[in-house]
Amino acid sequence: MSLSMYTATVPPFRSMLKNLQAVMAKAEAHCEAKKIDPNALLASRLYPDMLPFTAQVQIATDNVKGAAGRLAGAEIPKFEDNEKTFPELQARIDKTIAFLDTLTESQFEGAAERDIVLQQRDRKLEFKGAPYLLQWANPNIYFHITTAYALLRHGGVEIGKRDYLSGGAAQGK
Numbered sequence: 001m002s003l004s005m006y007t008a009t010v011p012p013f014r015s016m017l018k019n020l021q022a023v024m025a026k027a028e029a030h031c032e033a034k035k036i037d038p039n040a041l042l043a044s045r046l047y048p049d050m051l052p053f054t055a056q057v058q059i060a061t062d063n064v065k066g067a068a069g070r071l072a073g074a075e076i077p078k079f080e081d082n083e084k085t086f087p088e089l090q091a092r093i094d095k096t097i098a099f100l101d102t103l104t105e106s107q108f109e110g111a112a113e114r115d116i117v118l119q120q121r122d123r124k125l126e127f128k129g130a131p132y133l134l135q136w137a138n139p140n141i142y143f144h145i146t147t148a149y150a151l152l153r154h155g156g157v158e159i160g161k162r163d164y165l166s167g168g169a170a171q172g173k
Contacts, residue, residue: 005111005129009071010100013064013141017093017100020060020145023152023163024093028086030157038086041155046147053151055081057089060144061096067137068100070116071129072107 031038043052051059058081069076077099083089114129118136127136149164 004105004108005071005133006103006105006108009068009108009111009133010103013068014097014100016141016145017061017064017097019164019166020057020148021090021093023149023157023159024057024086024090026159026163027152027155027157030155034156036156041152041157042084042086042089044151044155046151046154050147053148054083054089056144056148056151057092058083060141060148061092063137063141063144065096065099067133067141068103071111071114071133072103073111073114074103074107 027041028038030036031041042054045052058079061079066076068074077095079092079095083092110129112128112130116127116129116132118125118127125136146164149159153159
């Protein structure tokens with residue numbers, strides 16, 4: 001059995017975004033229970049020159065919708081990057097998941113060999129679909145979701161590996 005590009009993209013992206021939502025819900029509840037200003041977590045950084053939690057979520061969702069859209073040959077929705085609260089970030093993730101849900105397996109036919117071109121600030125990157133997903137998109141998505149998780153954990157939110165991997169819920173659903 002071969003692994004389709006759709007199966008390697010949409011279900012794991014959706015799952016990781018749902019896990020991120022569950023972790024963020026725990027963070028919001030943590031702030032409420034401990035009487036902590038949510039901005040302490042939302043603006044948190046691992047180091048002064050790193051982007052804050054809000055940007056980590058924004059970039060993770062941008063990478064998810066960008067990767068899935070490019071591989072499916074679909075138009076990628078644009079978001080404003082103006083979220084400042086947990087509910088606004090949750091809504092952004094909901095919009096990203098809704099976009100994923102519009103994509104069909106047939107749109108990913110030939111995606112492994114599809115030409116993908118990314119224009120960065122200082123360079124242009126060119127890939128075929130499979131190397132783009134495996135060597136560029138996945139590492140970026142997981143980096144930003146992991147960084148968001150680490151910021152919340154460092155901020156005292158009681159989350160663990162189970163939350164990162166499954167949002168605390170059983171897998172396979």
